[in-house]
Amino acid sequence: MTSRPLQFAVLFFVLSGMMPVSAQMLPATGAPSVADSRPAAGAVPSFDLSAVQDGYMLGPGDRVNLLVFGVESMSGTQIVLPDGTISLPLIGAVVAISRTPADLATEIERRLSAYLKNPRVGVTLQALRPLRISVSGEVLQPGPRQLQNLLTAIGTAGSNTLPTVTSALAGAGGVTNRADVSAIVLRRRLPNGQESERRIDLWRTLQEGRIEEDVFLKDGDALFVPQCVDCAVDPRVLAYSTLAPGKIRVRVFGEVNKSGSLELDGRATVIDAVASAGGLSNLAAPDNVEIVSIAPDGKVTNRVINVNAAINGDKEQNLQLRDQDSVIVRRSIGGDILSGLNVIANPIGTVANLFFIFRNFRNY
Numbered sequence: 613m614t615s616r617p618l619q620f621a622v623l624f625f626v627l628s629g630m631m632p633v634s635a636q637m638l639p640a641t642g643a644p645s646v647a648d649s650r651p652a653a654g655a656v657p658s659f660d661l662s663a664v665q666d667g668y669m670l671g672p673g674d675r676v677n678l679l680v681f682g683v684e685s686m687s688g689t690q691i692v693l694p695d696g697t698i699s700l701p702l703i704g705a706v707v708a709i710s711r712t713p714a715d716l717a718t719e720i721e722r723r724l725s726a727y728l729k730n731p732r733v734g735v736t737l738q739a740l741r742p743l744r745i746s747v748s749g750e751v752l753q754p755g756p757r758q759l760q761n762l763l764t765a766i767g768t769a770g771s772n773t774l775p776t777v778t779s780a781l782a783g784a785g786g787v788t789n790r791a792d793v794s795a796i797v798l799r800r801r802l803p804n805g806q807e808s809e810r811r812i813d814l815w816r817t818l819q820e821g822r823i824e825e826d827v828f829l830k831d832g833d834a835l836f837v838p839q840c841v842d843c844a845v846d847p848r849v850l851a852y853s854t855l856a857p858g859k860i861r862v863r864v865f866g867e868v869n870k871s872g873s874l875e876l877d878g879r880a881t882v883i884d885a886v887a888s889a890g891g892l893s894n895l896a897a898p899d900n901v902e903i904v905s906i907a908p909d910g911k912v913t914n915r916v917i918n919v920n921a922a923i924n925g926d927k928e929q930n931l932q933l934r935d936q937d938s939v940i941v942r943r944s945i946g947g948d949i950l951s952g953l954n955v956i957a958n959p960i961g962t963v964a965n966l967f968f969i970f971r972n973f974r975n976y
Contacts, residue, residue, distance in 0.1 A: 668712060668713070668737065668740075668830070669709075669710050669711065669712060669803060669830075669831070670692055670708045670709060670710070670711055670712070670713065670716060671692060671696070671709055671710075671741055671831060672692050672693060672694045672695075672696055672709065672741065673691070673692060673741030673742065674691070674692045674708075674737065674739070674740060674741045675689060675690070675691050675692075675737075675738045675739035676689070676690050676691075676692070676698070676708075676713060676716070676735050676736065676737060676738055677689055677690075677735070677736045677737075677738045678690050678698075678700075678720075678733070678734075678735055679733065679734040679735075679736075680720075680724070680731065680732075680733050681731075681732040681733070681734070682732075683728070683731075685701065686700060686701055686702075689738060692708045692709065692741075696708060696709025696710075697709070698716075700720065702724065702727050703720070703723040703724060703726075703727075706719060706720055706723065707719075710803075713735040713736060713737060714735070716735045717733045717734060717735040718733075720733045720735070721733045740774065741831070742758040742759060742760050743758065743759045743774070743775055743829060743830065743831045743833070744756065744757075744758055744831055744832065745757065745758075745759060745775075745780055745829055745831075745832070745833045745834065745835065746833075746834040746835070747780055747781065747783070747784040747834075747835045747837075748834070748835070748836050748837070749791070749835075749836045749837035749838055749839070750787055750788045750790055750791035750792070750837040750838065750839055750840075751781060751784040751785060751786065751787055751788065751791070751837055752784065752785030752786055752787075752788065752857050752860075752935050753784050753785040754784060755784075757780075757783055757784065759775040759779060759780060759783055759829070760775070774828040774829060774830070775828070775829050776826045776827065776828055776829060777796065777798065777812055777814065777825075777826050777827055777829065777835065778814070778817075778826050778854065778855065780829060780833075780835055781835070781837070781855055782854070782855075785857050785935075786855060786856050786857030786858070786878065787837055787850070787855050787856060787857075788934055788935065789847040789850060789851055789856070789932050789934060790839055790840050790847065790934070791837045791838075791839070791840060791845070791850070791855075792837070792838045792839060792840040792841070792843045792845055793813075793814040793815050793818070793837065793845055793850065793855060794813045794814070794815035794816070794843055794844060794845055795811060795813070795838050795843070796811070796812040796813075796814060796835060796836070796837050796838075797809060797810075797811060797812070797835070797836040797838070798810045798811075798812050798827065798829075798833060798834070798835055799833065799834040799835075799836070800830060800832070800833050800834075801832050810827075812825055812826075812827065812835075813825050814826065814855065815844065815845050818849065818850070818853050818855075839907075847932060848932065851878065851879040851932060852879060856878050856879070857878040857935065858877075858878050859875055859876065859877065859878055860875075860876055860877075860878050860880060860933060860934065860935040860936075860937075861873060861874070861875050861876075861935060861936060862874050862876055862880065862885050862933050862935075862936070862937050862938070862939060863936075863937075863938045863939070864885050864886070864888070864889040864938075864939045864941070865938065865939070865940050865941070866896070866940050866941035866942060866943070867892060867893040867895050867896035867897070867941045867942070867943050867944075868886060868889040868890055868891065868892060868893060868896070868941050869889065869890030869891055869892075869893055870889050870890035871889060872889075874888050874889065876888060876933070879932065880932070880933050881922075881930045881931060881932050881933060882901065882903065882917060882919065882922055882929075882930055882931050882933065882939060883919065883922050883923060883930055884933075885933060885939045886901075886919060886939065886941070889939075892919070892941060893941075895943050895944060896941050896942075896943065896944060897941070897942045897943060897944035898918060898919040898920040899918040899919070899920060899921075900916060900941075900942040900944070901916065901917050901918070901919050901939065901940070901941050901942065902914060902915070902916050902939075902940040902942065903915045903916075903917060903931055903933070903937060903938070903939055903940075904937065904938040904939075904940065905934055905936075905937050905938075906936060915931065917929045917930075917931055919941075
């Protein structure tokens with residue numbers, strides 16, 4: 613006959629083996645389930661600096677926070693020096709350039725292992741260096757440039773983020789009104805030396821609010837904005853967007869009341885330029901106004917428009933101007949005749965005036 617203590621021992625062993633299973637099957641009250649912790653379908657995750665730390669390659673000017681667990685004297689903020697290194701007690705200079713924060717932490721742990729037992733090191737980005745990128749194509753100021761990250765730009769802790777495509781275009785003076793912002797090309801060199809290419813459609817951002825098209829940039833990225841050739845981009849809509857330049861410079865010559873170089877609104881048209889130049893003179897030919905544009909590749913485009921038609925509401929004639937355009941107002945046929953008559957009449961008038969002066973002198 614089995615003793616009572618032995619029965620209690622068997623019962624306790626069985627219950628203790630079943631408890632973990634029960635606990636796993638029944639989550640604690642108020643604790644979120646795995647399904648509850650997942651982001652909702654279609655939600656766009658907000659950008660977090662930690663999301664880029666794994667793939668971010670350190671370079672001169674980056675500020676990192678170094679934490680050596682258990683050794684407070686070696687922990688603190690470090691700035692990657694121009695030679696690409698940081699300096700630490702005991703181990704001296706450590707190469708940080710072209711390494712991710714995780715790789716740098718592993719290297720520091722390896723070097724410290726000669727002095728410490730099982731060192732544990734954490735490296736996190738505190739502030740990003742200015743990015744060197746290139747912008748070419750249909751922008752007002754193509755070429756290489758530096759972009760500040762948000763923390764460096766506004767000096768506010770906790771606001772660290774990478775520049776985006778739109779901030780790069782704004783830094784290049786904005787896009788021209790012939791830019792195809794639906795087919796912007798982003799070229800990026802990967803850590804393995806290969807080059808990747810991605811198409812950026814900012815027209816969808818303008819039309820549909822697809823902010824995910826405005827991707828974050830990395831050091832060494834290159835942007836190319838192609839020219840619109842039978843594309844769906846409406847230049848008038850583009851001109852009222854934040855991608856367009858705020859101001860353009862246009863030259864107005866010929867039969868206007870005040871010719872010269874003018875600074876106009878980025879959305880300015882031919883009528884705006886003529887009005888800013890004081891309007892047409894009496895000798896002007898409103899139907900013979902020439903617009904001269906020079907493309908970034910040096911190609912010259914000439915267009916002749918009718919200002920009277922533009923004033924009467926013909927949008928095809930009221931062209932939107934581009935930066936560095938020239939507006940040339942030609943003289944009318946009647947104006948040429950009047951000008952010719954003035955050329956002939958001026959000497960005759962001068963001789964007549966001399967004759968009357970001489971006659972009056974003789975009378976005295």
